[in-house]
Amino acid sequence: MGFFSRFLIPNPSPVIYSSMVAIGVTVLLIIVGLTHFKKWFFLWSGWLTTVDHKRIGIMYLISALLMLFRGGVDAVMMRAQLAVPDNKLLDSQHYNEVFSTHGVVMILFMAMPYIMALMNFVVPLQIGARDVAFPRLNAVSFWLFFMGAMLFNISFVIGGSPDAGWTSYFPLAGNEFSPHVGTNYYMIGIQIAGIGTLMTGINFLTTILKMRAPGMTLMKMPMFTWSALVTSIIIIFAFPVLTVALIMGTMDRLFATKFFTMTDGGMDMLWANLFWVWGHPEVYILILPAFGLFSEIIPTFSRRNLYGYRSMVASMVFISIYSFFVWTHHFFTMGQAAYVNSIFSITTMVIAIPTGIKIFNWLFTMWKGRIRFTVPMLYSIGFIPLFTIGGVTGVMLAMSAADYQYHNTMFLVAHFHNVIIPGVVFAVLGAGTYYWPKMFGFMLNERIGKWAFWFLTIGFCLAFFPMYITGLDGQARRMYTYSESTGFGPLNMISFIGAALMAISFVLIVYTIYYSIRHAPRDVSDDPWDARSLEWATHNPVPEYNFAIIPQVNSRETFWDAKYKGHELFKGDYEKIHMPNNSGGPFILSCIFFVFGFALVFSIWFLAIIGLIGIFVCMAHRSFEIDHGHYISVEEIIETEAKFGGVNKWK
Amino acid sequence: MNLKRKGTYMKIKWVTLAILSTIVNVLSGCESLAVLDPKGPQAQTQANVIWLSIAIMAVIVIVVCAILVFVLTKYRDSKLPKDYEPPYIEGNHVVETIIVGVPILIVIFFSVVSVISNNKVEATPEGYKGQDPLVIYASSSDWKWHFSYPENDIETVNYLYIPTNRPLEFKLYSFGPITSFWIPQLGGQKYAMSNMVTTLHLAADESGEMMGRNANFSGKGFAENMFHVEAMSQDKFDEWVKEVKETAKPITEVRFNELLKPGHEGQLTFTGTHLNFSPAPEGENAGHHHGSSDSNANSKGEHMEHDHKSSNSKEKSVHNHE
Numbered sequence: 016m017g018f019f020s021r022f023l024i025p026n027p028s029p030v031i032y033s034s035m036v037a038i039g040v041t042v043l044l045i046i047v048g049l050t051h052f053k054k055w056f057f058l059w060s061g062w063l064t065t066v067d068h069k070r071i072g073i074m075y076l077i078s079a080l081l082m083l084f085r086g087g088v089d090a091v092m093m094r095a096q097l098a099v100p101d102n103k104l105l106d107s108q109h110y111n112e113v114f115s116t117h118g119v120v121m122i123l124f125m126a127m128p129y130i131m132a133l134m135n136f137v138v139p140l141q142i143g144a145r146d147v148a149f150p151r152l153n154a155v156s157f158w159l160f161f162m163g164a165m166l167f168n169i170s171f172v173i174g175g176s177p178d179a180g181w182t183s184y185f186p187l188a189g190n191e192f193s194p195h196v197g198t199n200y201y202m203i204g205i206q207i208a209g210i211g212t213l214m215t216g217i218n219f220l221t222t223i224l225k226m227r228a229p230g231m232t233l234m235k236m237p238m239f240t241w242s243a244l245v246t247s248i249i250i251i252f253a254f255p256v257l258t259v260a261l262i263m264g265t266m267d268r269l270f271a272t273k274f275f276t277m278t279d280g281g282m283d284m285l286w287a288n289l290f291w292v293w294g295h296p297e298v299y300i301l302i303l304p305a306f307g308l309f310s311e312i313i314p315t316f317s318r319r320n321l322y323g324y325r326s327m328v329a330s331m332v333f334i335s336i337y338s339f340f341v342w343t344h345h346f347f348t349m350g351q352a353a354y355v356n357s358i359f360s361i362t363t364m365v366i367a368i369p370t371g372i373k374i375f376n377w378l379f380t381m382w383k384g385r386i387r388f389t390v391p392m393l394y395s396i397g398f399i400p401l402f403t404i405g406g407v408t409g410v411m412l413a414m415s416a417a418d419y420q421y422h423n424t425m426f427l428v429a430h431f432h433n434v435i436i437p438g439v440v441f442a443v444l445g446a447g448t449y450y451w452p453k454m455f456g457f458m459l460n461e462r463i464g465k466w467a468f469w470f471l472t473i474g475f476c477l478a479f480f481p482m483y484i485t486g487l488d489g490q491a492r493r494m495y496t497y498s499e500s501t502g503f504g505p506l507n508m509i510s511f512i513g514a515a516l517m518a519i520s521f522v523l524i525v526y527t528i529y530y531s532i533r534h535a536p537r538d539v540s541d542d543p544w545d546a547r548s549l550e551w552a553t554h555n556p557v558p559e560y561n562f563a564i565i566p567q568v569n570s571r572e573t574f575w576d577a578k579y580k581g582h583e584l585f586k587g588d589y590e591k592i593h594m595p596n597n598s599g600g601p602f603i604l605s606c607i608f609f610v611f612g613f614a615l616v617f618s619i620w621f622l623a624i625i626g627l628i629g630i631f632v633c634m635a636h637r638s639f640e641i642d643h644g645h646y647i648s649v650e651e652i653i654e655t656e657a658k659f660g661g662v663n664k665w666k
Numbered sequence: 667m668n669l670k671r672k673g674t675y676m677k678i679k680w681v682t683l684a685i686l687s688t689i690v691n692v693l694s695g696c697e698s699l700a701v702l703d704p705k706g707p708q709a710q711t712q713a714n715v716i717w718l719s720i721a722i723m724a725v726i727v728i729v730v731c732a733i734l735v736f737v738l739t740k741y742r743d744s745k746l747p748k749d750y751e752p753p754y755i756e757g758n759h760v761v762e763t764i765i766v767g768v769p770i771l772i773v774i775f776f777s778v779v780s781v782i783s784n785n786k787v788e789a790t791p792e793g794y795k796g797q798d799p800l801v802i803y804a805s806s807s808d809w810k811w812h813f814s815y816p817e818n819d820i821e822t823v824n825y826l827y828i829p830t831n832r833p834l835e836f837k838l839y840s841f842g843p844i845t846s847f848w849i850p851q852l853g854g855q856k857y858a859m860s861n862m863v864t865t866l867h868l869a870a871d872e873s874g875e876m877m878g879r880n881a882n883f884s885g886k887g888f889a890e891n892m893f894h895v896e897a898m899s900q901d902k903f904d905e906w907v908k909e910v911k912e913t914a915k916p917i918t919e920v921r922f923n924e925l926l927k928p929g930h931e932g933q934l935t936f937t938g939t940h941l942n943f944s945p946a947p948e949g950e951n952a953g954h955h956h957g958s959s960d961s962n963a964n965s966k967g968e969h970m971e972h973d974h975k976s977s978n979s980k981e982k983s984v985h986n987h988e
Contacts, residue, residue, distance in 0.1 A: 107886045180883050187843035192885055277860040283844060284859065319752040326762055348846060348856045350864030353788035360780045368769045374730060375765040381737045384752045396738065403730045407723035414776060416783035417715040419854020420701045423846055423881035489700040489850045491881045494889040
C-alpha cells in the first residue's frame, strides 16, 4: 500500500481523471491500430530506429505539435479561470500546476523541438550535406528529448504535476513547500531532455563547420544555417549550467543536500541566478533560429536577396555573446546595489540594437521586392510589427527602476508572450508551411492557412495586449483569481476571447494538415515557392541521400544562380553514396533513461540502479559495436532519381 | 481599379481612426491605473520613466509600422508591372549607419535615464533627504505579511499604517518562499527572502488607502497574499500608535510561531515586535554565516547593511522556522 500510494495524485479533480481515461483510451487505440494494420515493423524499422535527419526532424515536428496542443489546453484553462472574477473553475493548487506545466511544455517541449525539427530537416539540406555529422547521436538527442518530455507529461496523471512555476524558484520548489513529486518530474524530465539538446548543439556545430558543400565558405552560408550555428554555440555554453543547476536541485530534493535551502547555509538566490544564466541564453536559442527562418522566407517571397547579410551575421554573433551578460534583469528586484542593476539595465538595452538592425534589414529586403502574400510570408509580415512591440516593451522592462513596477505582473507576461509568439511561434508555423512540401511532397492549403493566420494574429492581440494594462494596474502574474473590486474583469475576459481565437487557429492548422493530406495534389514541383537556397535544389520529398551529387556552391544564393544565372550546380557523375545504418540503440537507451528517471522521481532505488546499469551497458555496447554503414549503389540512385521525375534538373 | 483603390484607402482610414481612438481611450484610462497613479515620490519617478519610455517606444513602433505599410503597399506583387524584376542590393553604408546609429543614440539616452532613476529609487526619496526615516520591518510568511515598527515597538499583520511626508525604509525578509513586497502606488517592488534583508525606500506624499501585495508566486495562498495600506498624517499616525499601545496585546514567541504556520489571517495588532525574540537575518544574524555563537544584540532599529563576510556569529533567523 505504502509503495503504490506514492503514485496517486495529491490533488485530484474530474478533469485529471477524465484525462487519465483519455490517455488510456488513446494508448489502447494506438496499440490496437498498429496491430490491426500490421504497422509495428514499419514503425520500428522506419521511425524508431531511424538515424535520417529528415525523419528525426519530422518526429520532432510531430512531438512539437502534440506539445503545442498540451500547452495550449493549459493556456485556455488559465484564461478561462481568469476570465471572470472569483471564478471557481480551477482551484489554487490546480491553477498553479497548470501554469507551471504550461511554461515548461511551451518553452522546452514545444518551441525547442519545433526549432530542432526545422534545424534537423533544413540545415543539412541547406549546406548540401547527406546527413548530420553524428547521425546516431542525433537519434539519441531526439529520443532523450522525447522521453524527457513524456516523463514530464505523465506527471499530471501519476504522482502530481510540478507546481512551483516554470522557473521553479527555491525554496518554494524545495521539499518543505512542495512535498509531492511534481518538482522531481521537473528536475529529472528537463534534465533528460536537456542532455539531448546539449548533444544536438555539439552535433550541429560539427555538422555546419565540417560538412558544408564545396565552395560554401562561412560567409556564403544561408542565414538559417548561420542562426543554427550560433544557436548551437549558445546551447553548448548555456545548457551545462542548466544541467548543473538541475542536478543540484535534484540532490536537494532527493538526497537532502542544502544548495538552495533556507537553512544550513543554503542559498535560494543561487538557483535563480543559475536558472537565468541558462534561461536568458535559452531565449536566444529559440529566437535566433526563428530569425534565421524569417531570413529565408522573406527573401523568397520578396524575390530579392537578403538585405545586409553581413550585418545580419554580425548582429547574431553579437546577440549570442551578449545573451550571457543580461541574466540579472530577470531579478532586478532581488536587492542588489543600484550600480549592479544599472550595468545589467544597460547590457539588456544594448541587445535591442542588433535586434533593431535585423528588423530594418527585413524591411529593406522587402523594399523594391516583389511581395507575394503566401501563408509563410503572412507570418513573417505579422511578425515584424508585433515583435517590434514585444521588443520595445523589452527595452521598457530593461529600465530597472521602472522594472520594479513591471516585475511579476501581467505586463511582463504580455511582454514575453509578445516576443515568443510572434517571434518563435509565427516563425515555426510559417516555416512549417514553407518546408511542408520539402518534408511531405505536397503543399498545405493556402486558404485555410490564411484563416489560421488571421485567427492567431487577432487572437494574439486580444489575448495579450490587455495584459499590459492590467499589469500596470497591479495584476500580479500567477494569481489564480482576483476579486471583482480590482476591476481586472473585463480586460481578462477579452484575453480569454483572444485565447479562444488562438485555440480555433490551432484547430484550423490541424485541419489544414488533414485537408491537405486528403486533397492536395501530389505532383508538386521541386521548387514550388521559387526559392533561393540550396535545400530546394533537391526533390520533394527529399530522397534518403538528399543530393544525388554534392552541389557546387558559388554564392550566398547558389540555387537562385543555378536557376537564373546559369551556374552549374551539380558537376560530375553519380557515385555510390555512403550512408549510416539504422540502429535501435538510441531508442532503447532512451527508454532505459525514462525508466531510470521515473525511478528517481519516485525514489525507487533498486529500479534506479538497474536503470543506471542499463544505461552504461548500452553505452558500452555502442563503444564495442562495429558499424561501417552501408552504400547506396549507382543503379539505385538512378532508379530513385528517375522516380522523382527527372534527374538533376538544375544541372 | 480606381474604386478598389478608394476602397483600400477608406479601409486604411477606418483602421487608422480605430487605432487612434483606441490609443486615446487607453491613454485616458491610464490615469486610473495603479502604477500610473502615484502617491509617493518613488512611484512618481517610476511613472515618469514609464511614460517617457512609452512615448519614445511608440515612435519607434510607428516608424517601423509606417515603413512596413509603405513597402507592402508599394511592392506587392499584384501592383507591380509584369516585367518588374527586383534588383540585387547588397547593402548601403548610409542606411546601415542610420539603423545602427539611431538605436545607439536611443539606448544611450535610456541608459542615462535608467542609471539616474535607478539611483533615485535606491535611495531616500528626493525632497525627503536628511529626515530621519521610519524603519519598518516587513516579513512574509505563508501567506501573510508581518509589519514590525521597532521605533514605536508595535507590530501588525496584513495591514500597514504609514505617516505621510516622512521617508520610509522597509526592511524585507521572508520566513518561507521568496516573496515580493509591492505597493504599486508608492513604488516598485522588492524581494523578501530568507537569510538576508533587502531594503526598499518609499515615501507617501498624500494620505489615502492603497493596495499592497506579495507579487512573487509563493504557493497555494499566493493570490490572497495582500495587505491593506493606509497613509495618514504624522499626528494621526501617532494617535494610532498610542491607541495600539493601549489596546493591543503583546506579541509572544508562542503566538508568533503560531502565526508563521501556513494559512491566512485577518488584520492583527500587537505591542512589541517579533524582532525582540526572532531578529531579522541581517548583520550577524544573516543566513550565510557560520561559526561560534555570540550576541544577538540589538539588531533591531539599526541600519545595518547585510555583509556576507564580516561576522562570525551563528545564524539565528533559521531557528524560528520549522
